[in-house]
Every structure is written in C-alpha cells, then in structure tokens.
Amino acid sequence: MSCMGILDLVFPKECLDCKKEGVYICRNCISKVRFAKPICPECQKPSIDGFTHIKCQRKLGLNGLISVWNYEGIMRKAVLSLKYKYATDIADELSGYVLQVLKRKRILVPNNYYLVPIPMHWYRENSRGFNQSETLAEKIANGMNWKFFPDLLVRKKLTTPQVQLKGEDRRKNIKGVFALNPNYYSLLPSASFLVFDDVYTTGSTLKEAAKVLKRAGAEKVWGLTIAR
Numbered sequence: 001m002s003c004m005g006i007l008d009l010v011f012p013k014e015c016l017d018c019k020k021e022g023v024y025i026c027r028n029c030i031s032k033v034r035f036a037k038p039i040c041p042e043c044q045k046p047s048i049d050g051f052t053h054i055k056c057q058r059k060l061g062l063n064g065l066i067s068v069w070n071y072e073g074i075m076r077k078a079v080l081s082l083k084y085k086y087a088t089d090i091a092d093e094l095s096g097y098v099l100q101v102l103k104r105k106r107i108l109v110p111n112n113y114y115l116v117p118i119p120m121h122w123y124r125e126n127s128r129g130f131n132q133s134e135t136l137a138e139k140i141a142n143g144m145n146w147k148f149f150p151d152l153l154v155r156k157k158l159t160t161p162q163v164q165l166k167g168e169d170r171r172k173n174i175k176g177v178f179a180l181n182p183n184y185y186s187l188l189p190s191a192s193f194l195v196f197d198d199v200y201t202t203g204s205t206l207k208e209a210a211k212v213l214k215r216a217g218a219e220k221v222w223g224l225t226i227a228r
Helices: 003-010 027-031 073-081 088-103 122-128 132-144 168-174 182-187 204-215
Strands: 064-069 114-117 153-155 178-180 192-199 220-227
Touching: 027 073, 064 088, 073 088, 073 220, 088 132, 114 132, 132 192, 153 204, 178 182, 178 204, 192 204, 204 220
Parallel strands: 064 220, 114 192, 192 220
Antiparallel strands: 153 178
C-alpha cells in the first residue's frame, strides 16, 4: 500500500465532527463554534478587545489576549487531532479559518508585532514529528504578513504536558522552562510580540513566555490562541 493510502486510512478525509467527506473541518460544523468573548488574561473577566485590566497589569505580564473560538465542538477535535504526526492537512484548514476571522477584523489585532510560537522540547517534537503551535503560527504569520520568529524562545527542559495538570500545578510545571535564544538579544528592546499557542486554559504557558520576553526588554507582549 502506498504512503498516501496508509495516511488515508489513518486520517480519512472527512469532517472530524459530522463525517462529511472531503474536508476535516466543514463550514457547517465550524459555524456552530462560538467566538471567544474578550477577557483579561490575568483575572479572566470580560475586557474590551482583550486588553489586560489596568488593575491587573503587571510589569512582566501579558498586555492582552486574543482567542478566536471557544474550545468546543469541532474546534476541540481539530486541536486534539493536530497532536498526531501526520495531521498537517488539518493545520492547513484550521489556519485558513483563523485567517478569515483575523482579516475580517472581528478581532482586534495589534499592529507591528512579531509572532512567536510556544516552543516544544526537542525530544517531544522529535517524537511527535512536528510542533503544532509552530506549524499553525507560521501559516498565520504568512497569511497576515507578520514577521515570524520560530526560534526566538527555547524550551530548556522536558516537562509534564500541561493538559495533564490543573491550576497551580500548571504554573509550577512551566516555571522557568523558557529561555531567550541569544541570537535575538538585539531584537528585544522596544519590540512587541504576539506569543502563539493553540489553546488558552489557565494562561500559565503564555504568561511564562511573556516574563522571558519582557525581562529581555520587550515593550509589549500579547497572547494569541486559536481557542479558549
């Protein structure tokens, strides 16, 4: 059996939710997923356009958060499917929908920001075959004509997957795991960044990344996720 034949068996070209043939994410199913309402990334209460509330602002914290959809329905199934090695076609479809929303300006996107994906430890990336956050971020950056720096942040150690933890354990697990690639020290002063991850849950990962960038001189750091 050919390689493509094997892939068709593993990942049949049908909607992950309704099983309609031809696509992994059909328009009908994604239309049922609600857009995420803007919230402050610190207190997670409603916020205009996702800005961090003045009372919640921290020197090394996120300046705001952009999440496109709620983590439900086909959106949840698509994000989970991205964790498989050969699911890059799903990334193509998903990033296409993200770009449609961003370009329609349903969501306020800061201008002149650099897009940076959350890095995966090299061991886990080699085991999985690709970093889904990096793959999606690159497609989105290309579609939006944003500058993209996939290796700006480095993951220093292998940690327990955040999905297996809750609350305070997530914050402790991710503390101190990121470092700045020394090749980019000159880029940081006065620059602003969008840090990209697939899902925002407690925000521990994005907040830890923001700390690293701001300690190195970044002016502003926003989080950008597909779902929340």
